[in-house]
Amino acid sequence: MKKILLSLLAAFFLIFGGTAGVRADDYLRVGMEAAYAPFNWTQDDDSNGAVPIEGTNQYANGYDVQIAKKIAASLNKKLLVVKTSWTGLIPALTSGKIDMIAAGMSPTEERKKEITFSDSYYTSEPVIVVASDGEYANAKSLDDFAGAKITAQQGNYLVNLIGQIPNVSEQTAMGDFSQMRQALSADVIDGYISERPEARTAEAASSKYKMIAFPEGQGFETSESDTAIAVGLRKDDSQTLAQVNDILAGISEEERLELMDQMIEEQPAETAEEGEAPHFFQQVWTIVQNNWQQFLRGAGITLLISVIGTVAGLIIGLLIGVYRTAPLAANRFLALLQKAFSWLLTVYIEVFRGTPMIVQAMVIYYGTAQAFGISIDRTLAAIFIVSINTGAYMSEIVRGGIFAVDQGQFEAATALGFSHGQTMRKIVLPQVIRNILPATGNEFVINIKDTSVLNVISVVELYFSGNTVATQTYQYFQTFTIIAVIYFVLTFTVTRILRYIENRFDQDNYTTIEGEKN
Known part of the structure; x- marks a missing residue:
């Protein structure tokens, strides 16, 4: 029993001892899922300007990360990503666990009741991701999705767009995009509503997915507050809000588009060996x-x-x-x-x-x-x-x-x-x-x-x-x-x-x- 207790204590100090040297004042702690490429993702090294994720030996990168790096540098701080589930982002911010949110979050009216938002640093458009070999791979308009089983991310404005599809079979909202991709691969759903950068990521990363974008007038009707993406801050943090807005104002539209294109190119992709596709157990072993x-x-x-x-x-x-x-x-x-x-x-x-x-x-x-x-x-x-x-x-x-x-x-x-x-x-x-x-x-x-x-x-x-x-x-x-x-x-x-x-x-x-x- 003594040996077991000593081993537990050793493991305890090994885990928590490594975080003792991190001073909160030196870091800008930014919350994100780190699982929503190309806005944010997780990788195993610091290549391409990735930054550490708190409490792990991994790193985060993506469009949100690079924007947050610019903000941190202007505030004379180092950026530290706090990997947080989507539903936990706002509670983490309001409870002081993080300093701000940069997670592809839109400044909707519901969220503005809890936190405040900066000016927009990106504007996206909603699309639908489907199976590339599925029934809806050749859809051209929302009418083509009549009867389709469609879902979106829980707590996201995209959920409210499902009702715009005529005769849609609305499915229960899911926690994150990885769950939706898994459900799509397993034919549990016919598609999920996403934003164009994430859909392009899924399409580029795996041949199993296809993005359906709509011509003007045949797609979703959205408001500017829905499609805009902004930094989330606590309501009492007006000083930082002003600083963040000044920093974002200094990033031109051309720079933002170039940065997004760069992140789409650098995002993680599904790795496949040349020749015959590996069977299931080979993939597991890899x-x-x-x-x-x-x-x-x-x-x-x-x-x-x-x-x-x-x-x-x-x-x-x-x-x-x-x-x-x-x-x-x-x-x-x-x-x-x-x-x-x-x-x-x-x-x-x-x-x-x-x-x-x-x-x-x-x-x-x-x-x-x-x-x-x-x-x-x-x-x-x-x-x-x-x-x-x-x-x-x-x-x-x-x-x-x-x-x-x-x-x-x-x-x-x-x-x-x-x-x-x-x-x-x-x-x-x-x-x-x-x-x-x-x-x-x-x-x-x-x-x-x-x-x-x-x-x-x-x-x-x-x-x-x-x-x-x-x-x-x-x-x-x-x-x-x-x-x-x-x-x-x-x-x-x-x-x-x-x-x-x-x-x-x-x-x-x-x-x-x-x-x-x-």
Whole structure:
């Protein structure tokens, strides 16, 4: 056990020690998905002017990145990209986790209620991306998409454009463009609405996709606030807003078009070997060879969070379980306090058992910063979230384990003069721990899988790392097959280890009983 704890501490300091030297004042922290080429994407090196992504060994590049670099240079700061899911960008900004948003975001009226926007630094047009060999590959107008299954990105103005297609089969909006491309490849949808630069990227990166642009008068009707793209800032940051507008005013329209053309040329593309197309397992092996470090780091973070979260949750559960089964104090005032605290613990248990972990993550990570000004490292926040979530479940499991112990043992301990604490420590808990081992193992396995929801606060766990690889390679099914195998290996290994521990417990108990008989 000591070796395990020391290993966890070493991993903990290895992860967080590397970020201690980063001073916030020296950096302009800009939020973006880093998965929306050519506006922003993720790559493995700093070629072509890419900049570091916070908390990873990867880099971000794209049109948004280059615009943000110009802004950072004018503010005498270094640019640091904070890779954030689309739905988390505005909460990250308003909670102070980032300084600004540069993510191909349009200054819609709904967003202006929460944040303020700079002048536009690019204007795009909506198009539809379809399968190059599909039914709608030769469409010329919106009328040609009657009956088509069309979707768009959640929280984006493009969703509102679906209704302009006559007799369209509107599909549920998706979280990001990688999900939509995957759905299109799997024939789940017939197309998705995008902006011209992203569509050109998909078309150039893979032969599976085709962009459908429309002649004037036969396409979508949009407002200027929808098609314009601007930098997002906090409403109270008027000084930076003025500086950003001055910087953008100094970039001519010709420079912006040249920069976009350059980014389209430099964007990541699907790699294909010459000759016969590689089969599925060759593609999987190539992805593993080229990206094993990302998968390894993601798996390490997933395992670290789940191990610490499960151990901490077990300790929380044991403490709460013992407390809630303790007899009331003889003193009336102390008994009242004991009941009040038990009521608070009940509220904690019901709240964290009754709400999804993904919601808890958003509230704790972004909400605490916005409401109380408390900024928590995202990995620390993830460990805290998993720990208290597990603690809520484990407290009920422990309570059930305590009640499963024969009442006669409590009475015998009382007759011998044991206090409640002594009874629990020496008689009850050793039995409870053995009895709840299977449930604890189940919680551990659940935590390994549930860390995937922490990507909403940009924790670089296994799913987050794998999704990044998928957006780089455009090979979604192959990449997620690798992720599934890694998850299975982790959960299967943990299950086998826990079964071994259970057997050792049983063997030790059997040896003790046999020794007493002899």
